[in-house]
Amino acid sequence: MGIMRNGIGPTVLLRADMDALPVEETTGLPYASKDFSTDQDGNSLPVMHACGHDVHVTCLLGAGELMATGREHWAGTLVLVFQPAEETGDGANGMVDDLKSVVGAVDVAMAQHVLPAPAGLVGTRVGPVLSAADSMRITVFGRGAHGSMPQASVDPVVLAAMIVVRLQTVVSRETRPGEPVVVTVGSIKAGTKSNVIPDHAVIELNVRTYSEQTRISTLAAIRRIVKAECEASDSPKSAEFEMFDRSPITENDPAVTKRVAEAFADYFGDRSRPLPMQTASEDFSDIPRAFGVPYTYWGIGGIDPETYTQAENAGRVAQDIPVNHSANFAPVIQPTIDTGTETLVVAALAWLGKTTEKSV
Numbered sequence: 001m002g003i004m005r006n007g008i009g010p011t012v013l014l015r016a017d018m019d020a021l022p023v024e025e026t027t028g029l030p031y032a033s034k035d036f037s038t039d040q041d042g043n044s045l046p047v048m049h050a051c052g053h054d055v056h057v058t059c060l061l062g063a064g065e066l067m068a069t070g071r072e073h074w075a076g077t078l079v080l081v082f083q084p085a086e087e088t089g090d091g092a093n094g095m096v097d098d099l100k101s102v103v104g105a106v107d108v109a110m111a112q113h114v115l116p117a118p119a120g121l122v123g124t125r126v127g128p129v130l131s132a133a134d135s136m137r138i139t140v141f142g143r144g145a146h147g148s149m150p151q152a153s154v155d156p157v158v159l160a161a162m163i164v165v166r167l168q169t170v171v172s173r174e175t176r177p178g179e180p181v182v183v184t185v186g187s188i189k190a191g192t193k194s195n196v197i198p199d200h201a202v203i204e205l206n207v208r209t210y211s212e213q214t215r216i217s218t219l220a221a222i223r224r225i226v227k228a229e230c231e232a233s234d235s236p237k238s239a240e241f242e243m244f245d246r247s248p249i250t251e252n253d254p255a256v257t258k259r260v261a262e263a264f265a266d267y268f269g270d271r272s273r274p275l276p277m278q279t280a281s282e283d284f285s286d287i288p289r290a291f292g293v294p295y296t297y298w299g300i301g302g303i304d305p306e307t308y309t310q311a312e313n314a315g316r317v318a319q320d321i322p323v324n325h326s327a328n329f330a331p332v333i334q335p336t337i338d339t340g341t342e343t344l345v346v347a348a349l350a351w352l353g354k355t356t357e358k359s360v
């Protein structure tokens with residue numbers, strides 16, 4: 001992190017995430033990643049900036065340089081935060097205690113993400129912008145037996161299957177139509193052999209929600225259904241629940257977002273647009289939450305505008321434009337970097353800029 005103190009004024013925190021993903025890059029670019037790292041089991045894993053966090057780091061460094069060379073145009077304190085481990089959802093929380101002890105207090109926090117949209121565009125949104133993500137590992141217990149003697153068993157395979165089917169009703173029967181909620185069972189494991197009834201089954205699922213209330217009620221509904229199905233099966237032991245890979249909701253503060261959107265409209269003109277709600281998740285909001293301050297999070301485009309327009313005209317955006325986390329995700333260097341640097345400076349100056357000055 002870097003702290004730039006420049007006289008009396010508000011404190012603005014800008015955050016860029018730095019981490020990469022275990023994806024083997026296939027962009028064919030001259031600067032494509034050739035790096036590999038090793039996981040805890042000693043397996044070699046490819047490393048790629050498949051989410052575009054290298055763009056975020058570059059833009060924040062550029063914004064820091066611009067602010068440093070233009071000190072006469074602003075007053076206050078600028079905090080530049082380079083955050084590790086966004087993809088695992090624990091990087092922001094992992095550094096908030098240190099941040100608070102070094103920085104003390106901040107007035108507002110901001111971050112951005114490069115998206116599969118035309119480069120040069122910026123998008124803001126008031127209210128929920130990214131979903132909360134929760135993963136749950138559920139272990140249900142049965143009683144193992146010979147496959148030919150089911151009367152001696154409590155079959156966890158049938159129990160797990162019933163749970164998976166019944167979980168489909170959380171969205172379809174318990175959620176208000178129009179409220180976006182996703183419940184996906186991504187993994188179900190039980191047993192080793194066709195004629196052995198195992199004694200437990202493990203279900204892993206992922207939940208996406210856009211309000212804290214819906215998040216709580218959805219997770220509660222899942223637990224209720226699991227417990228009830230275990231009872232229906234006469235399961236000998238209570239189910240075990242383990243939460244992991246959790247990201248909070250990113251919900252942009254209306255006043256902060258309006259101030260940034262107005263500054264963007266002033267500077268970028270019609271390149272500043274409304275941002276649609278995104279289904280991805282982020283841990284950035286853990287930082288402002290720890291400071292108890294409002295925040296906003298915006299998107300910048302990273303796709304060559306001509307390529308994007310061609311795909312749009314052919315009705316093939318989803319098929320032809322590589323999205324974040326794909327092995328082909330390759331934000332064009334310009335105008336992406338200039339735009340992402342300018343957004344940070346313009347947004348910071350909306351708090352720190354000396355009045356009557358608009359140019360940066």
Ligand SMILES: [Zn+2]
Binds near residue numbers: 051087324325
């Ligand atoms: Zn990502």
Ligand SMILES: [Zn+2]
Binds near residue numbers: 086
């Ligand atoms: Zn990302």
